[in-house]
Amino acid sequence: MEDRPELRARRVLVAWDVARGLAHAAARPGTPVSRGLDAADGCVLGTPLVSPGAVPPVDRAAMDGYAVRGAGPWRVIGHVEAGAASPVALLDGQAIGIVTGATVPAGATSVVRSEESAVAGDRLDGPSDDGRHIRRAGEECKPGDQLLPAGVVVDPAVLGLAATVGLNRLTVIPQPTVAALVTGDELVHRGPSGPGRVRDAIGPMLPGLISRAGALVGPVRHLADSREDLIRVLRETDAELILVSGSSAAGPADHLRPTLEALGAELIVDGVACGPGHPQALARLADGRLVLGLPGNPFAALVAFLTLGVAAIARMRGLVLPRLAQIAVPGGVACHPTNTRLVPVRLTPTGAVPIGHGGSAMLRGPAAADALAVVAPGPAEAIAARLLSLRSSHSCL
Numbered sequence: 001m002e003d004r005p006e007l008r009a010r011r012v013l014v015a016w017d018v019a020r021g022l023a024h025a026a027a028r029p030g031t032p033v034s035r036g037l038d039a040a041d042g043c044v045l046g047t048p049l050v051s052p053g054a055v056p057p058v059d060r061a062a063m064d065g066y067a068v069r070g071a072g073p074w075r076v077i078g079h080v081e082a083g084a085a086s087p088v089a090l091l092d093g094q095a096i097g098i099v100t101g102a103t104v105p106a107g108a109t110s111v112v113r114s115e116e117s118a119v120a121g122d123r124l125d126g127p128s129d130d131g132r133h134i135r136r137a138g139e140e141c142k143p144g145d146q147l148l149p150a151g152v153v154v155d156p157a158v159l160g161l162a163a164t165v166g167l168n169r170l171t172v173i174p175q176p177t178v179a180a181l182v183t184g185d186e187l188v189h190r191g192p193s194g195p196g197r198v199r200d201a202i203g204p205m206l207p208g209l210i211s212r213a214g215a216l217v218g219p220v221r222h223l224a225d226s227r228e229d230l231i232r233v234l235r236e237t238d239a240e241l242i243l244v245s246g247s248s249a250a251g252p253a254d255h256l257r258p259t260l261e262a263l264g265a266e267l268i269v270d271g272v273a274c275g276p277g278h279p280q281a282l283a284r285l286a287d288g289r290l291v292l293g294l295p296g297n298p299f300a301a302l303v304a305f306l307t308l309g310v311a312a313i314a315r316m317r318g319l320v321l322p323r324l325a326q327i328a329v330p331g332g333v334a335c336h337p338t339n340t341r342l343v344p345v346r347l348t349p350t351g352a353v354p355i356g357h358g359g360s361a362m363l364r365g366p367a368a369a370d371a372l373a374v375v376a377p378g379p380a381e382a383i384a385a386r387l388l389s390l391r392s393s394h395s396c397l
């Protein structure tokens with residue numbers, strides 16, 4: 001296929017927010033499936049989580065001590081074991097030893113904590129506030145209550161809640177699969193950079209970025225700067241989103257765009273008006289798989305993933321585009337006249353503070369930063385910016 005650098009040089013960069021929106025819209029949400037709780041962490045609820053029963057199902061003791069009926073003193077008539085199904089009913093003036101979580105006997109009006117109990121023989125004295133230390137049946141939820149809407153990320157608390165209400169399976173949108181390809185003849189994967197050798201800094205970032213965005217990733221593959229290899233690997237890679245680092249600019253070894261053209265891909269984003277990261281690109285192959293081009297400069301690659309990659313993965317998971325909180329930048333930060341700047345910042349009680357070392361080939365700034373400030377284009381300085389999380393697919397605050 002003929003390479004036409006004169007056409008590639010005339011890319012129309014889209015605004016940073018528009019690019020995120022395009023990437024989100026271009027991705028296809030996954031199809032909901034039924035998963036056991038042990039395989040649902042990190043997926044997204046495809047249907048609301050509805051409780052089939054009441055929680056608790058019966059009145060339960062909230063403390064170790066004595067279930068009592070009426071006012072004290074009481075006569076202790078026995079003990080309820082933790083797993084006992086239906087203990088005897090209490091009569092007025094009676095008490096029964098009980099442990100936290102055990103079913104409270106019918107007729108009990110409160111539970112006296114063991115620390116507040118004075119027992120002499122079978123006589124019990126203690127405070128008797130009605131209803132105290134009893135978790136009532138249905139207090140947490142009633143049968144049919146909707147506890148969570150569809151679209152919530154399944155995390156450990158959600159799994160625990162599902163188990164609490166008695167569910168064994170959840171209907172979820174599975175985590176999408178993402179493949180990571182790193183290109184560059186000059187790259188080495190051990191030891192330092194030197195003349196003619198550049199230590200690969202993008203390969204080590206990609207698995208963590210992908211999993212923090214909520215997708216599944218296999219081992220990173222390293223490719224030489226060969227258009228034929230890239231075409232072959234893109235054809236055979238079975239993932240919903242394929243990341244390709246390097247090869248995104250307009251030099252003789254920059255094969256990504258000619259490769260996409262050769263594969264008949266549709267370019268959805270062909271450059272973004274941002275710095276770093278302007279050569280990033282997103283394309284759709286004929287079968288629907290998406291290809292995300294990450295620029296070779298490491299901070300630029302990170303920005304591209306956080307811009308287009310996170311947006312596309314969010315949609316595949318069935319999530320909205322992560323919203324970005326606004327924060328003050330008390331010392332101000334210089335704007336670029338036409339491009340959105342992504343600036344490493346530390347978060348302080350009064351706002352965000354740029355920390356420097358934010359050049360496109362550097363990771364020193366981003367590695368030390370709490371977040372990236374998204375500084376909108378403008379003629380002068382900004383005193384507020386939005387925050388892009390470096391460590392999760394959700395917003396920072």
Ligand SMILES: Nc1nc2c(c(=O)[nH]1)N[C@H]1C(S)=C(S)[C@@H](COP(=O)(O)OP(=O)(O)OC[C@H]3O[C@@H](n4cnc5c(N)ncnc54)[C@H](O)[C@@H]3O)O[C@H]1N2
Binds near residue numbers: 277279297
């Ligand atoms: N004529 C132009 N040249 C460049 C442009 C441009 O618009 N026109 N854009 C510049 C910008 S901005 C970036 S970013 C880079 C993008 O380059 P590529 O995506 O084509 O990547 P390479 O040329 O292969 O590498 C650029 C740079 O990054 C180093 N690199 C590459 N991969 C890795 C890696 N995995 N780990 C660490 N470093 C990596 C590579 O050695 C180069 O130094 O293009 C500019 N040029």
Ligand code: MOO
Binds near residue numbers: 274275276277278361
């Ligand atoms: O992507 Mo380049 O500046 O934007 O390194």
